[in-house]
Amino acid sequence: DWTMAAFRSQAVEEIRAKVGSAKVICGLSGGVDSSVAALLIHEAIGDQLTCIFVDHGLLRMGEAEEVVGMFRDHYNIPLVHVQAQDLFIGALEGELDPEVKRKTIGRLFIETFEAEAAKVGGAEFLAQGTLYPDVIESVSFTGGPSVTIKSHHNVGGLPERMNMKLVEPLRELFKDEVRELGRELGLPDRFVGRHPFPGPGLAIRCPGGVTREKLDILRQADAIYLDEIRKAGLYDAIWQAFAVLLPVQTVGVMGDGRTYEFVCALRAVTSVDGMTADFYPYDMEFLGNAATRIINEVRGINRVVYDITSKPPGTIEWE
Ligand code: XMP
Numbered sequence: 001d002w003t004m005a006a007f008r009s010q011a012v013e014e015i016r017a018k019v020g021s022a023k024v025i026c027g028l029s030g031g032v033d034s035s036v037a038a039l040l041i042h043e044a045i046g047d048q049l050t051c052i053f054v055d056h057g058l059l060r061m062g063e064a065e066e067v068v069g070m071f072r073d074h075y076n077i078p079l080v081h082v083q084a085q086d087l088f089i090g091a092l093e094g095e096l097d098p099e100v101k102r103k104t105i106g107r108l109f110i111e112t113f114e115a116e117a118a119k120v121g122g123a124e125f126l127a128q129g130t131l132y133p134d135v136i137e138s139v140s141f142t143g144g145p146s147v148t149i150k151s152h153h154n155v156g157g158l159p160e161r162m163n164m165k166l167v168e169p170l171r172e173l174f175k176d177e178v179r180e181l182g183r184e185l186g187l188p189d190r191f192v193g194r195h196p197f198p199g200p201g202l203a204i205r206c207p208g209g210v211t212r213e214k215l216d217i218l219r220q221a222d223a224i225y226l227d228e229i230r231k232a233g234l235y236d237a238i239w240q241a242f243a244v245l246l247p248v249q250t251v252g253v254m255g256d257g258r259t260y261e262f263v264c265a266l267r268a269v270t271s272v273d274g275m276t277a278d279f280y281p282y283d284m285e286f287l288g289n290a291a292t293r294i295i296n297e298v299r300g301i302n303r304v305v306y307d308i309t310s311k312p313p314g315t316i317e318w319e
Helices: 002-019 032-048 063-074 085-092 098-120 132-136 158-162 175-184 201-205 212-231 284-297
Strands: 023-027 049-055 079-083 123-127 165-167 240-254 257-270 301-306
Touching: 002 032, 002 123, 002 165, 002 175, 023 032, 023 098, 032 049, 032 063, 032 123, 032 175, 049 063, 049 098, 063 079, 079 098, 085 098, 098 123, 098 158, 098 201, 123 158, 201 212, 201 240, 212 240, 212 257, 212 284, 240 301, 257 284, 284 301
Parallel strands: 023 049, 023 123, 049 079, 123 165, 257 301
Antiparallel strands: 240 257
């Protein structure tokens, strides 16, 4: 597409003019915005860019490997993979309050990122995948004018804290344009079309307390669920889909035996911007198959339910 090709070369020129020979740091999350920003900046200034990927142990199955494999191994972008799993999961242990969980993760993320950025040394610029809607919309997308529904985990305060200048090459783009630019830059479809994933990750999909064991169980169920969605060709029709591991055990029967294991809830919604959402109307056969696979393949889950709450009154995430 000529428009995106033109945008790309102009953006590359602008980044070069702005940054000169300085070093730039970019936080990578695996999401489409930070991925596209990193690729564009790398095209402009090469190894003056270092990406920092904070692995908080709250990611989906295979996600960390996928991000490192793509950006470090495939694109040869200098990438620091910060192994902070113990730090985050340790701090969350025993914490039941959703807001405390969110704030703990947000604080640890900023501290970890700062420390790693300092190790890179001498970086003058911080790159962010800020989009046009983020620029014009100062209202949080879950909160009303005066009520905070959830405190969002983001790195908005980082540049001032770290005393860095910003590079935000996507500031004029909408989400669909970022996707187009990603395709233009050769980013694989798996990244370009990826569902949104919240900063606090699987922690807010483990209501009632996070443990390594629960995260493991959740990760397996979630992977099977998404696999079924992809196989059914439904991934692109859904805004977001994920599993939630409930802190409830129920009685079941397997062979001749009694089981007493966790309940897994499946969630899928359609949405335009995440502000409102409708639950996805699967046919029952799809749900039945997904439930059977999860119960058969994941030890620790013996019951699956489907969340038919829209937003409002529900939120998309459970916490
Ligand atoms: P809720 O649950 O508020 O979610 O209806 C709306 C959208 O926002 C995502 N979400 C987050 N994204 N940091 C993020 O980057 C967060 O702390 C966060 N919390 C929720 C959620 O996945 C959905 O797409």
